Amino acid sequence: MKKKYVLIGTGGRAEFFYGALARDYTDTCELLAFSDINQTRMDYANRLLEEKYNHPKINTYHSSEFDQMIEKEKPDYVIVTTVDRTHHTYIIRALELGCDVITEKPMTVDVEKTQAILDAIERTGKNVRVTFNYRYAPHNTKIRELIRDGVIGDVHSVHFEWALDTQHGADYFRRWHRNKRNSGGLLVHKSTHHFDLVNFWLDSIPETVYASGGLRYYGRENAEARGVTNFYQRAHGNEYAKDDPFAIDLEANPHLKAMYLDAEKEDGYQRDQSVFGDGIDIEDTLGVLVTYKNKAILTYSLNAYLPWEGFIITFNGSKGRIEVTVREQSYINSGGDKDDEGKLQEKSIRVLPMFGKSYEVEVQEGKGGHGGGDVVLLQDLFGVPTEDEFNRAASHIDGARSIMTGIAGNISLKTGQAVKIDDLIKF
Template identity: 65%
Template sequence: MKKTYVQVGIGGRARFFYEAIAKDFRETSELIGFCDISQVRMDYANRLLSEKYNYPKVATYFYTDFDKMLDELQPDYVIVTSVDRTHHEYIIRAMEKGCDVLSEKPMTIDAEKAAAILKTQEETGKNLRVTFNYRYAPHNTKIAELLRSGVIGDVFSVHFEWLLNTEHGADYFRRWHRNKYNSGGLLVHKSTHHFDLVNFWLQSSPKTVFAFGELNFYGMKNAEKRGVTQFYSRSYGSAAAKEDPFSLDLTSNEELRELYLNAEEESGYIRDRSVFSDDISIEDTLAVTVQYENKAVLTYSLNAYMPYEGFKVAFNGSKGRIEMTIIEKSYVNAGGKKEDEGALAFQEIKVFPMFLAPYIVEIETLEGGHGGGDPILLNDLFGTPEIDPLNRQANHLDGVKSILTGIAANQSIASGLPVKIKDLQTYK
């Protein structure tokens, strides 16, 4: 029997889910409802599904009619791909209506909202999945296998460096993500992926967090240093934007035009803000130290203005060291080079055993985004899941653990003090 799905939030990231159902999972899943602030976006999604996949028209509901959609359609699952600050509202209302939930990361953006989700989940007993596709990437899976095999013994410390390039990294400073009120900043919106990986790899939970963060590259205060001499609020209709390599042309492709430019009157959302505006409240340079319950220590950094995109991670253990280097091709979400999303330019895992010669570990090469992880995740969500000894499915508790590191880091940046995870206001 097919499972039925509705989706709330039909922006750029939404396509990842609704196109997968239409393209690959019709035998097991059925998409029956869209909900958004913009009818233009929902109409565009329906047009895509019809023209590309001959999919039947999906019912559409304005965002104020979310409860009405659930009452009328009675879906099995709600897919939440709205703005991060609204995730908790839709997750909670869906579970109260008897639906299971699939949520895009981050599950939510602060401890109070996380507490409300956990309370509702406990009261309703409904399932909540957080879609961490990085867990499914073959290189990240291989690290989990190596660590669990004990190849470097007990892991004492991890160094994790994430680089966002000037194409992808800049995009966070154009979009709604640039306001910490909407996204929780990069330590919650983006780094939740990375903190979840460390939790997954170490099979432990964060205990104490200390962090620093600054806006060093983007923002109005840095405009002159970046060579910007003419200020503009947005790219569309601006002559000054044409001289700025950080500008985004919403007329450059159909998806940007339909999802954002043509939907502006309804949504009020401007997608192509200048990255050198004065209303940016997130950081672009971040450093975090975390101690885990198993006493392992993480040193983590994220920079959003690098010449290439990818990450480097090293694990130091009682029997040796593992190093992994991943260089990804860049993309702009919902436009630009979306076809390159997650494609890998270089990947290497190297093991340095104590007293023995180092060696390279073979990594499986798979088709699909995020190093081949996306198709595996999508099958896990909408198809017939395969047996998974690594248990890569992330539930509500995994979702909370991943964001608590970033939430605590934000508090540490604000206070200049370390933050204990147990002191955050989460539901007991």
């Protein structure tokens, strides 16, 4: 029997899920309906279903009609791809109405909402899956295998540097993510991927978090300090934006125009705000120190304005060291071809035994985003289940543990103190 799905939130990330259902999983799954606050955007999603995926249009419901949608469509699963701060609303209500949930990361953005989700899962007995596609990238799975197999013994410390370039990194400062109320800031919205990877690699639990950072490059004050004078709040229709390498032209990109510019009349959302405008309250420069229950420590940094995209990571263990460099193709969210998201340009995994010759570890990457990891994740979500020795399917506990590192980091940024996660939440 086919599993039935509805999806709420038809913005940039939604097509990753509904496109896969319409293209590759019609034998096992049935896509029934969209829900959103914006009818224009749902109509465009339906147009993509018809024209791009040869799938019939599906029913649409305003987000205020969420309960009616569940009652009428009777789905098995609700896919949640709304603005991060509303994830908990639809996750919890879907659980209460008898559905399982697949949610985009981050699961939510603060302590109270995280606890409310955990309590709802306990109360209803339903399931929540969090879509951490980076776990499924072959190079990341190989790192887990090397550590699991004791290649460098017990891991004592990890240094993890994530670089977002001036195309991808800037994009978080153009859209709703620029406000911490919406996204939890980059420590939650973006770093949830990275903190989950460390939890996955080390097979341990974060315990204590200290963070430092701020808005150092983007934002009006930083631009003024560099001598910028031609300020604007959004790119569309503004002369100053024409000479700004950080501006995006919604009118020139048919996909962005249909999804956002044409939809503005309904909800007022502007997708092309200036990265040097007023109103940004998230950080672009971050450093975090995490201690894990197995006594390993993580030093982590994230910068959102660098000349390249990817990560450098080192693992130091009792029997040696692993050095990893991954460079990814930069992209703009919802900018067009989703297969380009996270496409690898360079990859190196090197093992340095404590006594012995160092060597490169070869990894066969797959096709599609994140070295083929996206394809494997989608198969795990929507295809016939298969046994996975690495247990890459992320539960609500995995989702909560990853965001709690970022949430604790946000608290540390405010207080200047180290934060114990167990003091914040009850698992």
